[in-house]
Every structure is written in C-alpha cells, then in structure tokens.
Amino acid sequence: MSASIHINISMHIAREEWRHWLRSRLAVISFIVFCLLLLFTTVLTALNMQEASHQRLHQQEKAEETFLKQPDRHPHRMVHYGHYVFRAPPPLGMFDPGVDAVTGQSMFLEGHRQNSAMFADARAQARTGGFGALTPAKLYHLFLPLLIIALGHGLILREREARTLGPLLCQGVSGLSLYVGKFLAIGALVVLLSLPALFSSIGASLLGESWLASLTLYFANVLYLTIWAALTLFVSALTRSRSLALGVLSAIWVLSVLVIPRIGVTSASITLPTKGKILTDMRMNDDMRKLGDGHNAADPAFAKLRAELLAKYDVERIEDLPVNFRGVVAAKSETDLTNTLNAYAEKRMERERAQASHLSAYGWLSPYLAIAGASRNLAGTDLETHHRFLREAEALRYNFVQGLNQTHIEKLSYIDDINRNKGEEGWKRARVGAANWQVLGNFRFTPDSGSHRVVRAATELASLLIWFLTLVGLGLIASRRLTP
Amino acid sequence: MMRELKFMFRDKAVLVWISFALMFSVFAVILGLNEVNQQKAEIAELLQLDQSERETTLAKQSDWGSAAYYTFHTTYDPPSDFAYAALGQRDVIPWKHRIRMLALEGQIYETDTNNPDFALTGRFDFAFIASLIAPLLVLLLLFDLRSSEQTAGRLKLIEASVISTQKLWMLRAWLRISTLLIALCLPVLIAGMVLGVPATTLFLCVIAVYLYLILWMLLTLWLTRAEQTSAFNLTIMLGVWLLVCAIIPAVSTLVIERAVPLPNGGEIVLTQREAVNDAWDLPRETTYEPFLERHPDWIDYTAWDDDKGFEWKWYYAFQQVGDQIIEPLSQSYRDGQARRDELAKWVCVISPATLMQRIMERLANTDMRSALAYDQKIREFHADLRTWYYPKMFRSEDFNSQRALETIPIFDPLK
Structure with a gap:
C-alpha cells in the first residue's frame, strides 16, 4: 500500500x-465548558495583569x-x-503569573538593611480550598489533561x-x-484547545x-497536552475495558499532577531545609557586631580607619580632615555591612535554587512539574527572576545609599555635622541641597x-x-x- | 455483610484504591509532622538567639532610647498540636516577626516565607488528601458499582436475589466508604494519639471526613446510572469533582476579591513613611498633640531641653503618631482580610471541598482567623513595649541594663 493511501485511511479515521x-x-x-472556562480565565487574567502592571508602574514613578x-536636609536622613521599588509583572504573566502572587x-529600600518583599496577594486571598485562583497556566497544566483523558480514553477501546x-x-x-488516525483526531482537539494560549x-x-x-x-504547552494525548492513546490501545482505561488514566493523572509535585516540594524542603530570613538575620548579627555601628564614629571598630585617614592627610585631629569623617565611617560601614548582607542573601538564594532544582528533578517523574517549571521560566515569573529582582533592588539600594554617603563626606562639614543637634541653628546648618x-x-x-x-x-x-517521544514510541x- | 466484605476484598481495583489511600495518608502525616517539627526547631533556635542577643545589646546601651532602638523582639505563632494535619496559611502568611519600638506599620508587613515555588505547588498534607483526593477515591471506588455488574450481565440476577436492591447497593457502597475512612484516618489518629492531640479534635476530624465521604458517596450513587457505561459514569463524576473542588472555589475567590477590595499595600507603606519622615521637620507640638490624646499621662513631661537638638521621647512619639495616622488604612486592610474570610465561609454552602478544607484548618488553627489573631497579638505586644518604655523615657530615668533585662516584656504566644 502506498503512503498516500495510509494517509487517506488515517484522515478518514x-x-x-x-x-x-x-x-x-x-x-x-464538556468541550464547550472547558472552552468557556479557558476564554474566561484568559481574558480575566490578562486584564488583571494589565491593571497590576499599570498600577505598579504608577507607584514606582510616584515613589521616585x-x-x-524632598527638601534640603541632612544626607543621612x-x-x-529610603525608597520603594515595585515589580511590574512581565507581559506573559497574563498566561502564567507564577510566583508573583x-x-x-x-x-522598601533603606540604609543598613535588606528588607523582604511585602504584600503578597496570597496573603489576603479568601481561603476557599481547592487549587486557589485559576490562571490559564493552571487550567492547561492541571485540568485540560482530564478533558483529554475523558474524551480520548475510548479512542481505540471504543x-x-x-x-x-x-x-x-x-x-x-x-x-x-489506525494509531495515526486516532492521533490526528485527538491532535486536532489539542490544537483547538490550545488556541486561547496562542491568544x-x-x-x-x-x-x-x-x-x-x-x-x-x-509550543511547550501544545507539547504537554500532546503528551497526555499520546498517553491516553497508549492506554486505550493496551487495556481491555473502558472503565479500566479510565481508572488507570485517572490514577496516573492524580499521581503526576496532584501527588508527585507535592511530594517533591516536601522532599525538597526536607533534604535541603532553609531557615527563614529572620533566623538567618539573627545568625548574621554575630558577624555584624564585629563591623561596628556606622552611626557612631567613635566605635572602636573604626579606629584603624581613623588612623589611616589622619596619616593620609597628615593632620592631628579629625576636625582638620578635608572630608567629613562621619560620612567616611557611614560609607565604610555600609560597604562592609552590605558585603555581609549580600553573602548571606546569596547563600539563601543559592539554597532556594538548589531546592528548585531538586523539585524540578521530579519533572522526570511527572510531566506536570516539567511544564509548570518551563512555563514559569519562559513567562519570566519564576524563582530565578524573583531573585534577580531582589539583586537589582539591592544594587539600587546600595548605589543611592552610597551616593548619599558620598554627599555626606564631601558636602557637609564635620563641624556642622557634629553640631547638628545644637539648637535650631545647628539643625539648619547640617544640611545639603535637594x-x-x-x-x-x-x-x-x-x-x-x-x-x-x-x-x-x-x-x-x-x-x-523525552516524555513525548517515549509515549509515542x-x-x-x-x-x-x-489484536482484536 | 461478611459475605459482602469478602466480595469487596476480592475486587482488585478496590484493594488498589484503598492501599493508595493508606499510602497517601501515611505520607501526608509523616511529611506534615516533619514540617511542624522543623518549624518548632526554628522557633526554639530563634528564642535562644533572641535571648542572647538581647543580653548583648542591652549591655551596650546607655539610655532607654537607644535600648529601644537597638533591641529587637521575636514574636511567633507556634504550630498547634494538630497543625501536622493542615499546614494551611502558614506557607503564605508569616508566623514569625521580629519587631522593635519603631512605628509598627513599617515592620509588620514584612514577609519571611519559604521558597515561593513551594507555596505555588502546595503541600502534601492531610487536609489536601481529605478535601481533594478523598472524593476522587470515592468516585473511583463507586463509579462502576452497578454498571460493572450490568456489563458483566449479572445486574438483573443480583437485583432479583435480594429483597431491596437499594439496600444492597447502599450496603456495598457504605462498606467501601468505611474501609476508605479507616485507611485515611488511621495514620492521622495514631499520630494524634502519640502527640496527645485533644480527643475532641481528632473525633471532629474523623466525623468531618466521614460525613464528607458519605456526601460524595450519595452524590456518586445519585448521579451514576446502571444503564450507562462505567466510562460515562466516571466522566460525569470527574466533571462534578472538577466543578466542586476546583472551579467553584476558584471562581468564588475571584468574586470575593472583586467584592471586597483591599487598600493597596503600596499605598499603606508609602503613606506610613511620609507620616514618620515629615515629623522630623514638623513643630514638636504638632507631633505631641495627637500623641497626648492617646497618652494624656505625659502631658507634663513633653518639655524640650533645647540644648539637645534631639530627644528620644519625641522620636518615639512621632513613630507612634505615624502608626496613628495610618491606622484607618491599616485597619481597613485587616477588616478586608476578615471580611473576605467571612465571605469564604459562605462558599462552603455550595462547595463541600471548601468546607472540608476550612474545617481542617480551623481544627489545626492554621486558618485566616488564627493568622489575624497572631497579627493582633503582635500589635498588643508592641503596645506593651510602648507602655513599658514611655515612663522611662518621659521621666528621663537612668538606664540600668540589669533592670532592663529583667523586666522587659517578652512575647508570649499564649497570652
């Protein structure tokens, strides 16, 4: 038989x-219900994300x-x-909002501290159980496989x-x-269902x-759905009754979508436990105390700096220095402190990344984990992007704080500075321009x-x-x- | 009945599903216990570090103002005995905060949560098994109760051999559900007894799960028809599961969020910062006026010693005034959270899965109510700190680190 006849037969099937x-x-x-659900969720998530994006951009501009x-004042004030930064969601957040919620x-960015991000949406969400808010990604990754199973388990069994x-x-x-024909049928279904994602x-x-x-x-989403189609077809070819096929497929779905990912999460948190930020901060405090308090230029930790400066400018007293010693101390201590803070922050992020890759290793057991991870990566709403947000915010913090410290060093005289609390006049003199x-x-x-x-x-x-190729094979x- | 039991255990599919149930439950309990133990260990270490840090910090101070500035206080919400069964909100809402005497509104929204990937995927705890997986197991156990006999051609024969066909199917279904209940609840019960969880909590948990399973049993028996194929029945039931367990809760969350808008978080913190920072440049009387409305006791102590351009008592007064200014906004944020939670209760009427989840979180004290109660405790503790420090600052008492260490308020989660 020629290939074209094969194709004709398959098309016919x-x-x-x-x-x-x-x-x-x-x-x-069930097809119509799913389509409505997809459209509804797609449009709604897109609108929400647009709104959030505008709002955060607006707040960012306002904060700047x-x-x-701010009027003229002491630079250390x-x-x-401090300053606020806001992260606007990326455009693909309308498909997969990811860790955003x-x-x-x-x-909040301020001197001497690295704060954590505030106001996660999830914190104020109504607890209604289930799987939380619906997003297009969640529908595609969690629930569309069920529809494919329901419609496809009888493909060959029928x-x-x-x-x-x-x-x-x-x-x-x-x-x-026969296989190709059935695959074409369900493949067409997958393509149809994927249209909202294309949108x-x-x-x-x-x-x-x-x-x-x-x-x-x-295409990753299409591939994922096709994996479920191939799996459904495979089980349909192998089993002898539809209820058995459905039972097997539902069990696989429960395991790979509901059970394995969650077990993966817990396994990651057990094998690679993280301590919270507070605990890390407290452990870090021991290191910090050695650095000295940047508000107190008399702190013995800065004695060496002082001696060096005096020697460098060849003067006897810090009052005679051409620079403001208090500013120098503030800048120096900010640098040391930031190095310590960053070292701890990096360690923490490193650990979170290790946890994430531990979790994604379970993707070889559950295609759900693979697509969920890939989808967040591609949409730019993954852990890695969040870490970059933290790093960029930190860089911004460090730059403006040190910029202000530089002003403190160069533009505010030491005498005015130490007399800043001497009445109204002193208060007014210890200022730099806006x-x-x-x-x-x-x-x-x-x-x-x-x-x-x-x-x-x-x-x-x-x-x-690999999942796809294996299942098709x-x-x-x-x-x-x-055989019949 | 013994005969029916024997029949049931001869059915391989039943055995598979029941052992799945047992396995899931054992897993969930072990993982839940592990998580709770990690949290307890973390709290223990926090408290230990907290104590030693307070000692070092206080020893270095020379006045009450800087003592208040540099001393942090750890507050925490310990997991309940039953938290292993439902980790609930604890993945999303922080259960630990470190605060100091500065304006509380600038500190209380900090989050110290786990890897965000975790909260996104969700936990494998008993509440998850009970509310979402158990119904699936019920329908997998029951969807072909009648239709399989029909397919095998035995249905008419069996129905003819008993007095009441309805009773027979009910008995069969009930046997399966009860076995499922035992498989699901045994691990939780054993763990609960070992940990000394109150018997009433365990009892309520089992009853809730049982009623929930029976509800799903009745739903399955009602919606599946003997004359339809098993596959048709299962498809219908999966659809019902999807509706009850995923779509209704998600849509309700959305509707509730739209119905009860919260003040924007960014707005709260920005307003708070402006309020606190403006105070530096405001005349002192402007700060003291709203402050004294709350604390009239200090009306005679606000005199300004002009030699010192800076006074701690004034600094903390404007911190408090900052909190006072933002109070309506912050209160409406919390009211909104509570209101949303209140509305979520009503979703239980249409989605039993929501009800089940909420019951478990209630029993484990990991629901929104507990989170808000913890928030309130932090606020009260912060108020205690102020009550403790103010007399010392306003009366310009001499600093004594020993006295400070002995009498400084310590957060008590049970108060």
Whole structure:
C-alpha cells in the first residue's frame, strides 16, 4: 500500500472520530465548558495583569518623584527615608503569573538593611480550598489533561468494545494507520484547545514580549497536552475495558499532577531545609557586631580607619580632615555591612535554587512539574527572576545609599555635622541641597531576554520532549501489536 | 455483610484504591509532622538567639532610647498540636516577626516565607488528601458499582436475589466508604494519639471526613446510572469533582476579591513613611498633640531641653503618631482580610471541598482567623513595649541594663 493511501485511511479515521465526538452530548458539553472556562480565565487574567502592571508602574514613578522632591536636609536622613521599588509583572504573566502572587511585589529600600518583599496577594486571598485562583497556566497544566483523558480514553477501546476493531484490522487497515488516525483526531482537539494560549502569547508579544519566549511557551504547552494525548492513546490501545482505561488514566493523572509535585516540594524542603530570613538575620548579627555601628564614629571598630585617614592627610585631629569623617565611617560601614548582607542573601538564594532544582528533578517523574517549571521560566515569573529582582533592588539600594554617603563626606562639614543637634541653628546648618537626591537611579524591572529564558527552560523542555517521544514510541509499538 | 466484605476484598481495583489511600495518608502525616517539627526547631533556635542577643545589646546601651532602638523582639505563632494535619496559611502568611519600638506599620508587613515555588505547588498534607483526593477515591471506588455488574450481565440476577436492591447497593457502597475512612484516618489518629492531640479534635476530624465521604458517596450513587457505561459514569463524576473542588472555589475567590477590595499595600507603606519622615521637620507640638490624646499621662513631661537638638521621647512619639495616622488604612486592610474570610465561609454552602478544607484548618488553627489573631497579638505586644518604655523615657530615668533585662516584656504566644 502506498503512503498516500495510509494517509487517506488515517484522515478518514480521524474524521470518523470527530463525528463520533460531535454526536456525544457529554463530549460536546464538556468541550464547550472547558472552552468557556479557558476564554474566561484568559481574558480575566490578562486584564488583571494589565491593571497590576499599570498600577505598579504608577507607584514606582510616584515613589521616585517623592524622593526627588524632598527638601534640603541632612544626607543621612535620606538614607533612612529610603525608597520603594515595585515589580511590574512581565507581559506573559497574563498566561502564567507564577510566583508573583506569593512573593509580594513591593520592597522598601533603606540604609543598613535588606528588607523582604511585602504584600503578597496570597496573603489576603479568601481561603476557599481547592487549587486557589485559576490562571490559564493552571487550567492547561492541571485540568485540560482530564478533558483529554475523558474524551480520548475510548479512542481505540471504543472500536474494540463495539467489535469493529477486528473487521477494521482484517480489511487491511494497519494498526499503524489506525494509531495515526486516532492521533490526528485527538491532535486536532489539542490544537483547538490550545488556541486561547496562542491568544495570550500573541497578545503578550504585541505588548513587547519577545516572540521567541512567547511562542516557545505556546509550543511547550501544545507539547504537554500532546503528551497526555499520546498517553491516553497508549492506554486505550493496551487495556481491555473502558472503565479500566479510565481508572488507570485517572490514577496516573492524580499521581503526576496532584501527588508527585507535592511530594517533591516536601522532599525538597526536607533534604535541603532553609531557615527563614529572620533566623538567618539573627545568625548574621554575630558577624555584624564585629563591623561596628556606622552611626557612631567613635566605635572602636573604626579606629584603624581613623588612623589611616589622619596619616593620609597628615593632620592631628579629625576636625582638620578635608572630608567629613562621619560620612567616611557611614560609607565604610555600609560597604562592609552590605558585603555581609549580600553573602548571606546569596547563600539563601543559592539554597532556594538548589531546592528548585531538586523539585524540578521530579519533572522526570511527572510531566506536570516539567511544564509548570518551563512555563514559569519562559513567562519570566519564576524563582530565578524573583531573585534577580531582589539583586537589582539591592544594587539600587546600595548605589543611592552610597551616593548619599558620598554627599555626606564631601558636602557637609564635620563641624556642622557634629553640631547638628545644637539648637535650631545647628539643625539648619547640617544640611545639603535637594539637588543631591538625584543619586537615586530609576528602577524599571524588565524580564530577561527571550533566548535567556528559553535556555533556562531547556532541561524541562528536554524532559517534555523525552516524555513525548517515549509515549509515542510505546504507542506505535502497541499499535503494531494491536489484536482484536 | 461478611459475605459482602469478602466480595469487596476480592475486587482488585478496590484493594488498589484503598492501599493508595493508606499510602497517601501515611505520607501526608509523616511529611506534615516533619514540617511542624522543623518549624518548632526554628522557633526554639530563634528564642535562644533572641535571648542572647538581647543580653548583648542591652549591655551596650546607655539610655532607654537607644535600648529601644537597638533591641529587637521575636514574636511567633507556634504550630498547634494538630497543625501536622493542615499546614494551611502558614506557607503564605508569616508566623514569625521580629519587631522593635519603631512605628509598627513599617515592620509588620514584612514577609519571611519559604521558597515561593513551594507555596505555588502546595503541600502534601492531610487536609489536601481529605478535601481533594478523598472524593476522587470515592468516585473511583463507586463509579462502576452497578454498571460493572450490568456489563458483566449479572445486574438483573443480583437485583432479583435480594429483597431491596437499594439496600444492597447502599450496603456495598457504605462498606467501601468505611474501609476508605479507616485507611485515611488511621495514620492521622495514631499520630494524634502519640502527640496527645485533644480527643475532641481528632473525633471532629474523623466525623468531618466521614460525613464528607458519605456526601460524595450519595452524590456518586445519585448521579451514576446502571444503564450507562462505567466510562460515562466516571466522566460525569470527574466533571462534578472538577466543578466542586476546583472551579467553584476558584471562581468564588475571584468574586470575593472583586467584592471586597483591599487598600493597596503600596499605598499603606508609602503613606506610613511620609507620616514618620515629615515629623522630623514638623513643630514638636504638632507631633505631641495627637500623641497626648492617646497618652494624656505625659502631658507634663513633653518639655524640650533645647540644648539637645534631639530627644528620644519625641522620636518615639512621632513613630507612634505615624502608626496613628495610618491606622484607618491599616485597619481597613485587616477588616478586608476578615471580611473576605467571612465571605469564604459562605462558599462552603455550595462547595463541600471548601468546607472540608476550612474545617481542617480551623481544627489545626492554621486558618485566616488564627493568622489575624497572631497579627493582633503582635500589635498588643508592641503596645506593651510602648507602655513599658514611655515612663522611662518621659521621666528621663537612668538606664540600668540589669533592670532592663529583667523586666522587659517578652512575647508570649499564649497570652
């Protein structure tokens, strides 16, 4: 038989399958319900994300404006006045908001401290159990496989139970063309179901997202759904009754979507336990005390610095230094302190990354984990991006604090500085001009480049591909051995 | 009945599902216990470090103002005995805070949570098994109770051989559900007894799970038809599960969020900062006026010693005034949280899965109510700190680190 006949037969089988689905009220209704759910969630999430994006950008601008508008004052007061940064969600957040809801998106930056992000949405969410808020990603990753199972488990079994499998195979339809035909049928279903995701991807790209990332995200989702289609077809070819097939497929779904990921989480937190930020901070305090208090220039920790400075400028008293010694101490202690803070922060992030990769290793057991990870990576709403947000915010903090300290050193005289608390007059003299507040940089958090994100998702994409190839391979083998 | 039991255990599918249930439950309990123990260990270490740090810090101070500035206090919400069964809000809402005498509103929104990937995936705890997995197991156990007999051609025969067919199916279903109940609850009960969880808590938990399973049993028996194929029945039931366990809760959350908007977090913290920072440049009387409304006792102690351009009592007064200014906004944030939680209760009427989850979190004290109660405790503790420090600052008492160490308020989670 020539290849074209094979294809014709397969096409015919696929069309028949669709006719069968369309005749079944259950199939049509569940398909329509899912489509409505997908559309509803896609549109709503997109609107929410747009709103959040505008709002946070607006707050960011406002925060910058108020900082720059501060009147003349002592530079160290600006260090404590501090600044706020907000993280706007990336365009693909409209498909997969990722960690956005649990990490919080605003952060207060001030001297001598690294604060954590505040106001995670999840904190104020109504507890209604279930799986939390619906997002397009969650629908695709958690629930669409159920629809594929429900519609597809009978693909081959139906022929077997209706006793049409024997005649089909006798009439020269090879198991292979049957398999291809059924695959085409369910593949068309997958493509149809994936359209809302394509909408999100295109929408995000029109908003400035990289096409590479958004299309990779789309195809990764198609691949994921196809894995479930291939699995369903494989089980359908292997089992002898529809209820058995459904039972097996539901069990696989429960395990790979609900059980394994959560066990992975707990396993990661047991094998690689993290201590909270507070505990880390407290452990760090021992290190910090050695550094001395930057508010107190008389702290013995700065004796050496003082001696060096006096020697450098060849003067006897710090009052005679051409620079403000209090500012020098503040800058020096900020540097030392930031090094310590960063070392601890990096250690903590390193640990969180290790946990994440421990968790994603379970992706070889559950395609759900693989797609969930890949999807966050590609959308730019993953842990890695959150860490980058923390780092960039820290860089901004350090820069403006040191900028202000520099002003303190150069533009405020030491005498005025130590006399700042001597009545109204002293208070007024210990000031620098508001023009110095320009040291604050703008903060606009943007996602990594598309190719960067694709590379980051590579392992997960590879594991999805292996899942796909394995299941198709097994399905082909099973279809060749198909007997009535 | 013994005969039916024998029948049941001869059914391989039943055995598989029941052993799954037992395995899941054992896993969930072990993992839950582990998490709770980690939290307890962390609290213990925090308290130990807290004590030693307070000693070193206080020893270095020379006045009450800097003592209050440099001394941090650890507050925490210890996990309840039953928390291993439902970790609940503790993954999202911080259960530990370190605070000091500065304006509380600038400190209380800090989060110290776990890896965000974890909160996103969710925990494998008993509450998850009971509210989401158990219904799936019920319908997997029951969906082909009648239709399989129909397919095997035995249905008419069996129905003819008993007096009441309905009773027979009920008995069969009930046997399966009860076995499932035992498999699910045994691990929780054993752990609970070892840990000394109050018997009423355990009893309520088992009753809740039992009623929940029976509800799903009745739902399955009602919706599945003998004349339909098993596959059709299972598909229908999976749809019902999806609706009750995922879609209704998610849509309700969304509706509640829209119905009860919260003040924007960014707004709260920005306003708070402005209030505190403006105070530096305001005339002292402007700060003292709202302060004295709350603390009239200090009206005679606000005189300013002009030689010192800076006074701690004034500094802490404006910190408190900062809190006072933001109070309405902050209160409405908390009211909103409580209101949302109140509305979520009503979702229980349409989604038993929500009810189950909330019952478990209630029993384990890991619900929103407990989180808000902890928030309130922090506020009260912070108020205690102020009550303790103010007399010392306003009366310009001499600093004594020994006295400070002995009488300084310590957070007590049980108060």
